[in-house]
Amino acid sequence: MNADGSGKICSIRLALQTEQRLIVTDDVDGHLFYVAQGLVLLEARVGSDQRRVLDILFEGDAFPTCEARGLPEAVLVAARATELMRYRPAGIDRIGRLDPELGARMHRALGNRNARRTLHVATLGETSADARLADFLVEAGLALSEPAIGTPVRGFDLPLTREQIASYLALNPDTLSRVFTRFRQRGIIETNGRHIDIRDWGGLCQSSPMSKSLCDLAARATAQLPQAACRTEKFSQASHGI
């Protein structure tokens, strides 16, 4: 029905509970997911028996299932209660033809996430475990929190196990735990269960080689919405929500 340029966009809203999984391997038709709310991990099996967290989707991120092509047992895992939109056709080129505004929004979301993916590749190139965790905490802090008024402290819930974070950063969970301890001792962060308070944002950024890039990207992503609206579309209130 939706195979070619004709037809309408088929969208479904999916409410996922924590730890609920969505298999995205062999999604031959192809879907485009959009994280309206929540936090999602892309996990897959690599090698013989290992599972790895290959990507983290924050609110506002778009994910086309074609990016998981070739990955065995690729699943989206809700790290917390999550609301997903699922679109067909998968191609934003075709979505853009059917609904230009939606296409533009998805395109921006995809561009931002892919830019962040590039930075993540750079992070994985860091040899030091401290640098990688610092990069990740900057990324998570920018996506999940705003600085508290009057102080540079940023607090957020990071509903991931140490094992998942370590997997995302290509580190050993034990090593990651040690780095967390070091950061705590240096007064950079405080942790309480899976809540993290970044008490010294400046110090964290000094330990994070990619911090400047990540902050740049986050600033442009927030600035992008109204800018793009002014340039490419009639300014519309609707362009903020999904």
Added chain:
Amino acid sequence: MNADGSGKICSIRLALQTEQRLIVTDDVDGHLFYVAQGLVLLEARVGSDQRRVLDILFEGDAFPTCEARGLPEAVLVAARATELMRYRPAGIDRIGRLDPELGARMHRALGNRNARRTLHVATLGETSADARLADFLVEAGLALSEPAIGTPVRGFDLPLTREQIASYLALNPDTLSRVFTRFRQRGIIETNGRHIDIRDWGGLCQSSPMSKSLCDLAARATAQLPQAACRTEKFSQASHGI
């Protein structure tokens, strides 16, 4: 002129000589590049004074400059004589509106490359240097060569320095050289300058945790063109070239 849905696609053909560079940082307008021929590296500065190879673009790959957002001093470097197509507008959603066939082709190219990027993230998660190089040689072998008739030997020119390969794999150049030596001693590869012959493709794949995924992806990418043409477009000869 091209700011909204109206107007035409602006395309330019760029011929790059070996080592020629194209700055893609602060490309605010946004372009979409397509590698018609050749081999291109995405390099950027990370941290204070290090440069890193963050991605490799093979023939048929598409690259939107928005993926380099936030990266300081991001450049495309031609590893050999290369022919690039540069398109505006950058968004394939808009390209698809102006030229559905081109949009579909670019969308396929982007999907393939992003799937490969996901696999590369998985590769960087491998702790062993042998596994990472094996992954890379499988990736390069699939992209740059076909198995010789009657034998499983695959030969190709890989016009990258050891330093560039090491950077792409997040390894030390010295370490990489040692792994090359090991592979040579095990009879998996033969090297002659920057020409590589893979003499034992099966053995290489056994050392490469991602080999199955990479082969899957390559098979689908080549199968994709006619399939997609049958399903989504009138079958046209033109869909093979750019």
Added chain:
DNA sequence: CGTGTTGTTGAACTGTCTCAAGGACGGTGG
């Protein structure tokens, strides 16, 4: 022929990984 780049290899170092043990916490059942 000297120079600069690239690739290889050795020896020592450093940081991560591995394995094991123990603590903290929440859920379950008696």
Added chain:
DNA sequence: CCACCGTCCTTGAGACAGTTCAACAACACG
């Protein structure tokens, strides 16, 4: 209420592998 269990997190000691630094060979270039 409390013992038990499983999961998650932390920490220590030792092994291991990649990194670093240095030296040298191969090669292209002017």
